[in-house]
Amino acid sequence: MVERKRVLSGMRPTGRLHLGNLHGALDNWVQLQRHYDCFYFVADWHALTTDYASPGQIEASTWEMVLDWLSVGLDPARSTLFVQSSVTEHAELYLLLGMITPLPWLERNPTYKEQQQQLTQKDLATYGFLGYPVLQAADIIIYKAHGVPVGKDQLPHVEMTREIARRFNFMYEKEVFPVPDPLLTEVPVLPGTDGRKMSKSYGNCIYITEPEDVIRDKVARMMTDPHRVRRNDPGDPELSPVFAYHKIYSSPSEIEEVARGCRTASIGCVDCKKILTRNILRVLAPIREKRLDLEGRMDWVREQMRLGTDAARRQARETMADVREAIGLGKPL
Numbered sequence: 001m002v003e004r005k006r007v008l009s010g011m012r013p014t015g016r017l018h019l020g021n022l023h024g025a026l027d028n029w030v031q032l033q034r035h036y037d038c039f040y041f042v043a044d045w046h047a048l049t050t051d052y053a054s055p056g057q058i059e060a061s062t063w064e065m066v067l068d069w070l071s072v073g074l075d076p077a078r079s080t081l082f083v084q085s086s087v088t089e090h091a092e093l094y095l096l097l098g099m100i101t102p103l104p105w106l107e108r109n110p111t112y113k114e115q116q117q118q119l120t121q122k123d124l125a126t127y128g129f130l131g132y133p134v135l136q137a138a139d140i141i142i143y144k145a146h147g148v149p150v151g152k153d154q155l156p157h158v159e160m161t162r163e164i165a166r167r168f169n170f171m172y173e174k175e176v177f178p179v180p181d182p183l184l185t186e187v188p189v190l191p192g193t194d195g196r197k198m199s200k201s202y203g204n205c206i207y208i209t210e211p212e213d214v215i216r217d218k219v220a221r222m223m224t225d226p227h228r229v230r231r232n233d234p235g236d237p238e239l240s241p242v243f244a245y246h247k248i249y250s251s252p253s254e255i256e257e258v259a260r261g262c263r264t265a266s267i268g269c270v271d272c273k274k275i276l277t278r279n280i281l282r283v284l285a286p287i288r289e290k291r292l293d294l295e296g297r298m299d300w301v302r303e304q305m306r307l308g309t310d311a312a313r314r315q316a317r318e319t320m321a322d323v324r325e326a327i328g329l330g331k332p333l
C-alpha cells in the first residue's frame with residue numbers, strides 16, 4: 001500500500017462546539033480521515049497564550065471538545081487524536097525554532113496586532129503570545145505533516161510555518177522537514193442566530209449537541225430578512241441567516257421552494273423555519289445520541305486520547321532525534 005500523506009490540524013479548547021465549528025472545520029476533518037494519515041490535537045498551550053491569567057476552564061473545555069470530536073465522527077481507530085501539552089516535545093522544538101526565527105517575522109504577523117487590538121481586556125504583550133506562530137510551526141512540522149487543513153484566518157500562520165521549515169532545512173543543510181501546504185476548505189460561512197459571525201462571545205451560537213427544544217427555540221428566534229416586516233411582504237432569502245442554514249441542511253427542492261416562497265411571500269418565516277428545524281434535528285439527533293453514549297464511557301474516551309497521545313509522542317521523538325542530529329547537538333546523555 002502506498003503511504004498515505006499526513007495531515008495535521010489543531011483546535012484550541014473552547015468547550016462545546018457549535019455549528020460553525022462543525023461545518024467550518026470538523027466535517028472536513030472527518031472526511032479527510034478516509035484518505036490521509038490524520039493527526040488532530042487539542043491546542044491547549046495555544047489557549048494558554050491568551051488565557052494564561054485564568055486557565056481554569058482549559059482542562060474541562062478540552063474534554064468537552066474531545067467528546068464533540070468523537071460524537072461527529074473523528075475516529076481514534078483511524079486518526080491520531082492527542083493533547084498538545086502531553087507531548088512536551090512540541091516545546092523542545094518550539095525552543096529550537098525560536099533560535100532561528102527572525103523577530104520581524106513575528107512582529108509582522110497580522111493576527112498578532114489584530115488580536116491585541118480586539119482582546120483589549122487581556123494583556124497580550126507577552127513573549128508567549130508573540131511566539132504563537134512558532135509554537136504552531138512546531139506543532140505542524142514535528143509530525144512532518146504535508147497538509148494543514150485550516151480556515152482562511154490561519155493562512156498567515158501556515159505561511160510562517162513554511163518559511164520556518166525552509167529556513168531550518170537550509171541552515172542545517174538537511175531536508176528534515178517537508179514544507180507543508182495549507183488545505184483551505186471553502187466552506188459556507190454559517191452566520192449566528194443574529195446574522196453576525198457565529199461566535200461564543202456574541203452569544204449567537206447553536207451548539208452541536210444542544211437539546212431539541214433549545215434548537216427549536218433558537219431557530220424560532222433566529223433573525224430573518226429585516227426588510228420583510230409583514231407576512232405579506234416579499235423577502236430576499238439571501239438576507240436571511242435562516243436561508244444560509246437551509247443551504248446546508250435542506251434538500252435542493254426544499255431550498256428552491258423556500259427561496260421562491262420567500263421572494264413571493266407565499267411562505268411565511270414561521271413555516272420556513274419549521275422546515276429548517278426538522279432538517280437540523282434530523283442531522284444532529286445521531287450526534288447527540290453518540291455524545292450521550294460517550295459521556296457514560298469517559299474512561300474509554302480518556303484511554304483513546306492517551307493512546308493517541310502516546311502514538312503522537314513516538315512520532316515527535318523520532319523527529320526530535322533528526323533535529324538534534326541536524327543541528328549537531330549530539331544524542332541526549
Ligand code: TRP
Nearest residue numbers: 008009010011012043046136139
Ligand atoms: N491557531 C489555530 C487556531 O486558532 C490552532 C492551532 C494550533 C493549529 N496549532 C495548530 C492549527 C497547528 C493547525 C495546525 O485555530
